[in-house]
Amino acid sequence: MKFKSIFLSKAVPGMTLARDILDFSGHILVARDTILTDKIITKLQFYSIQSLTVRIDEQGNITTDAVPMDSISQESHLSNIRDTEEFAQFQKKFYGCVEYFQNYLNNVIHNDAPLDVANLLHFTNDILETSRNMIHLFDMLNCMRNYDDNTYTHCVNVALICHVFGNWIKLPQEELEVLTLCGLFHDIGKLEIPQSIIMKPDKLTEDEYNVVKKHTLIGYELLKDKNIDERIKTAALMHHERLDGSGYPHQLNSTSIENFARIVSIADVYDALTSKRVYRDPLCPFEVLHIFEQEGYTKYDPAYLVVFFEQMFQTYVMNTVRLSDGSEGMIIMLNKHSLANPVVQVGNQFIDLSKNKSLSIQAII
Template identity: 35%
Template sequence: MAGKRILLARAEVNMIAADDVYTADDQLLIPADTVLTEDVIAALKEHSVFAIHIKVDEKDKKTPIFYEPDDTKDVEPETAAQDSETAQNRNSDTAKTDESGKEIKFSPEEPDYPEEQEEENYYETVRKSPEFKAFHEKFLNTVDDLKDMFNRVVMQNEEIDSEMILSEVENVVKESRNSLHIMDMLQCMRGYDDVTYVHSLNVALLSNVIGKLVFPKISEEDLRVLTLAGLLHDIGKMMIADDVLLKKDRLTIAEFNLVKTHVLHGNNILKKMNLDPRIAEVAMRHHERCDGSGYPGGYKRNQIDPFSKIVAIADTYDAMTSDRTYRSAICPFEVIHMFEREGLTKYEVEYLLPFLSVAVQAYINTNVYLTTDEIGKVVMINTEELSKPVVKVGRIYYDLTKDHSVSIDRIID
């Protein structure tokens, strides 16, 4: 069944969800095939969901399929006509002008996604750079060594060689010029995402970035401890069966509760090692949330240590912007929107906002698909609403803080 992404504000009762919808913490809100009701739409709004995929007609890919109790038809002809009229009205309402003052109008027919880009996109340019090639090689070598180390620690009870693995991580960091450059490099590595090893290295690098942002005078030793804590935060997942960790379908409640035990396993493994005790604490507490909604202890802001708060942000950001066995990567601007809406109570604001300010800068000059089925380029970040930049499409500039009929569907990388 075909699907189309729409703004939640344009969702209608009896539309049908094409995909599972998750919260910022990866908790399932509604499964695919859910029929939208007023209560369902209200619940999605309450959880800061602002766009969803709905089922559409297989042939024209644009006409929504509505649930019909008698199951005899998908869409009334009148509905399609109304949708077309609505689209034309929206295009008329949002008409822009060019430099000479002449009105520029959208086509009433929404164009299909172009198959080719005339212009090389930003990330293609980055991937061709000598810097990325060096970063790429060292990144993958570090992932291989990390995988080997995790297996030896869990299967053979070997001690963690923290100096060796930290040295490799630091060499990866040295291949980037600054925090923003690291974000660029990591975005280019998205095709290598996995549940444990690549994710662990990503979280280590992001934790390193956040640590330097929020603690400009952080000591070299503390930064190394924070980076290692990010690297080892999920080591407890080695104790969870792959058929659960890599399951493509939704986890049952029992399976989800089993996955949650990884924080206990990680803490037990690491506290036996000759490591700074803060590292084991991060393994235990990186799923705690400042509002008390996390696990395993339901700790609140003043009970959670600083390094666990930092790794929590890095872990959530990387997990949501990466592919998972049960869902595709979420658009970074949607992730940032979720952080803006509900993250300010769940995460340490003094750590979250500086990180988001850097993270979003990595997407300037990137090409994006819009919910209007157009391709544009992010040209400016709105500092008051980081998730709603200015996007240029041809001669038209969409300021997403003002034009609420448009949003970014996904990054073209």
Template identity: 30%
Template structure:
């Protein structure tokens, strides 16, 4: 059956030939473009000039076709470059594990050059959700956290060398896991209390690996403190928020988000909406509330238009997140029914199908 769906796009994701799903009104309440307008390069540039951030685009689809859509050219490029970068990091981490020597030049090149295209890719949070991962969570996670540090760092106003240092901090935050026994690092089940104590040593062991390399203090503190928490409940030293470096606070937020939304040897990934719920739960006592607020307010544009699987088996499109981002948004199912998940507690999002 042929049907029409509407998907919201960030303006820098809009391509010539796309068709507006509704009339467009500018912030000063002036009519801009009518429903059904086919966008051209000139019109897209005009929208940018008017300060339009997102637009609704009309798509005609065959609902009988349940095959997942092919990856876009951007997603293919991100996936290929991403896996190459993971391979480089894996070789470097193996050098560190066996020789306890950090190839700092290679790490700097990854942070300054190889990761920059991902950080600059429109919709990178969505693209990371569809990248195929093989194994070795630590390597993928380190790349993800570095990229997210670059994205979130810009949202927070970091620029230049300071932003590059923040990306490097994300890349190296788990470098101490190279000094954790593989039988613990790759254990498919829950760690015992004794094994967890050994795992927690990765923060201090990582710091010890880099402390004589002349790295900025901000990077070293991020490695040491990214599991510290505002209320003093973290590790390794249990310092309160006032004594935690700002870089460590940024890494803490994106570390949690990526850990929840990634497959691990002992658990399957959860949805970004579950990650949002976790951040909202901890943002006033364990995590920096300002960083969490900036993160949550900016990721809303990535979630609008996502096609998700509901717990009752229905597919639905995320259409509204509210003034404050919610882990339980308003969705529209295949029959056009709007469902406010905040008021429908017996339903939940269990998987993101398409971004």
């Protein structure tokens, strides 16, 4: 068997692994002979894998095979909500906030306008007031997951998620506002990255990925002289740092990453993985949780991660899901020590996914 090492940025669905991919502790992350899919590549990106070894033919060309179906495309479990006037009002206010935020940031970047954080909070609060409670807010956001979002939409999403997160950890109002603004401004540096790279439908090259990684430094430079809380600036700089030192731009470890940046990093990755991208459909929240449970506790603050997922996944109890064998059932109860594998009722049968390893949740319907 012939093989070739390539950068992860060059990987595409259909390639076959020639060697096991190991995590930092030496455990197999993805086994040899696995055919790559979009979701496997996303998983490797999440785990900061830089290169991999794939099969090549006798002429030295990388071989590709038919791509296995990771899962049936996710259907919104809230399709009925999309038809309500309540959702129409939420969507109107949400996109109004995104439009204002876009125009406002362009003015800040290109005309060096001052930051009026009070007005920005007014717009985010207007969206929050449209929601009856935190669970309802996630319902509304999940209704919009099939629309390919841009940097501005992503920033508003992360700001709202941070606000909910802050309520879950019982931050006082002033701190809650700062955390919300951390989410709103965390990706401001991406606005200075060429859109041809940000919206590229294919996997980025190594050079393109290195350009994207500069957005944390650019974001900090744009904010450092503004009269705003220092944590907003450090969140822009540090939200891609990881506790095990595998992040960027400075490979900081657990003792150096500011707390609000730790929270933003979780909200940022969750929103990115559960949102539609030009190169893939949104991932099911349970798929995202499974990735976090397998690998996230070395990279993200466990204290924040546990609170985030325990609180958020309570919102999915009593929802209907599709399992990997095509059957449909209702989530009856969460497993505290394995949130990605709840107890599901299928007909008269109760299936504990933490014990039945052959099944998994593929979609919320």
